[in-house]
Amino acid sequence: MSEVYDIAIIGAGPAGMSAAINAKARNKKVAIFEGGQLAKKIDWAPHIDNYLGFSKATGAEVAKAFIEHIEELEIPIIKKKVVKVYPMGDQMMVTTSGDNYNAKKLILSSGVIQRAKIRGEADYLGKGVSYCATCDGMLYKGKDVMVISDSAHHEEEANFLADICENIYYIAQYDEVEDLDERIEVIQGKVEEIEGGDLVERVKLDKGEYDIAGVFILRETVPPTEVIDGLELEGRYISVNRDLETSVKGVYAAGDCTGEPLQIGKAVGEGQVAALNAVKALSKE
Numbered sequence: 001m002s003e004v005y006d007i008a009i010i011g012a013g014p015a016g017m018s019a020a021i022n023a024k025a026r027n028k029k030v031a032i033f034e035g036g037q038l039a040k041k042i043d044w045a046p047h048i049d050n051y052l053g054f055s056k057a058t059g060a061e062v063a064k065a066f067i068e069h070i071e072e073l074e075i076p077i078i079k080k081k082v083v084k085v086y087p088m089g090d091q092m093m094v095t096t097s098g099d100n101y102n103a104k105k106l107i108l109s110s111g112v113i114q115r116a117k118i119r120g121e122a123d124y125l126g127k128g129v130s131y132c133a134t135c136d137g138m139l140y141k142g143k144d145v146m147v148i149s150d151s152a153h154h155e156e157e158a159n160f161l162a163d164i165c166e167n168i169y170y171i172a173q174y175d176e177v178e179d180l181d182e183r184i185e186v187i188q189g190k191v192e193e194i195e196g197g198d199l200v201e202r203v204k205l206d207k208g209e210y211d212i213a214g215v216f217i218l219r220e221t222v223p224p225t226e227v228i229d230g231l232e233l234e235g236r237y238i239s240v241n242r243d244l245e246t247s248v249k250g251v252y253a254a255g256d257c258t259g260e261p262l263q264i265g266k267a268v269g270e271g272q273v274a275a276l277n278a279v280k281a282l283s284k285e
């Protein structure tokens, strides 16, 4: 049987890293899942002047200090995007593109929720639009599909479709394609709209259109409501109580994903609160 984490944490920003060190300090078996770069947002910040103890620091310096803390405690970072979490009795299965992990509690610290960006994307979600090639690829067996991807990290996931689908058109919204299966056709163009009737039928680009049955939109951030069924939002943020519990049993949320202020101090504080409450709940089981 595969190992079971006490707490799985989605996202290695300040909220997720804070949750991890606090759970680890209480002797819990934790892992952080990160689909992109660790502490990326802080790394971007030219200066951080409102985080206690770092009055003259650049974002890169603060990011480095956070990452070093995680490394010192030897907290495992699983460098994969989480695409789905399935409740399984008193545990949950955390699915990345390719692997499954088991955890007793989950902390969502996945940052600001990205809204659907392409015209038609929200309308056709589940009707031809998918955020996960490994989860939904088989639905399009023998059919033509398009993959719209914002990072080379997703090429492995797109390659999964090569054995399943007929024609696969790939739009890379980043500089250079790195390791794509040769059966996948890279096409150029700006996506304008996803169209169809009851189901998706075509994607319109600025240079022509493609008839397809499915569109996989692979972004570094998947909306958490797609990752976990039954997760309630309040406006554009995850709804939580004072213990940072979400509407789904055993799932906590912390940081930018729970609402304003979108700041490091609040993310770090909430990461701690979520972790300590998850630890408390574990001790009662």
Ligand SMILES: Cc1cc2nc3c(=O)[nH]c(=O)nc-3n(C[C@H](O)[C@H](O)[C@H](O)COP(=O)(O)OP(=O)(O)OC[C@H]3O[C@@H](n4cnc5c(N)ncnc54)[C@H](O)[C@@H]3O)c2cc1C
Binding pocket: 010, 011, 012, 013, 014, 015, 016, 033, 034, 035, 036, 037, 038, 039, 040, 041, 042, 044, 045, 046, 047, 048, 049, 050, 051, 080, 081, 082, 083, 109, 110, 111, 112, 220, 221, 222, 227, 254, 255, 256, 257, 261, 262, 263, 264, 265, 267
């Ligand atoms: C340019 C800039 C400057 C800023 N300056 C300041 C400042 O000076 N002071 C301040 O307090 N705040 C500042 N902020 C805001 C601050 O960076 C955020 O409030 C903070 O990073 C939020 O932390 P978080 O952990 O909630 O989310 P994030 O830092 O956004 O981390 C979320 C992580 O989750 C990962 N993720 C998402 N979905 C998945 C998934 N499905 N599977 C795996 N991983 C996933 C993402 O890749 C990301 O790494 C700044 C932000 C920017 C962009």
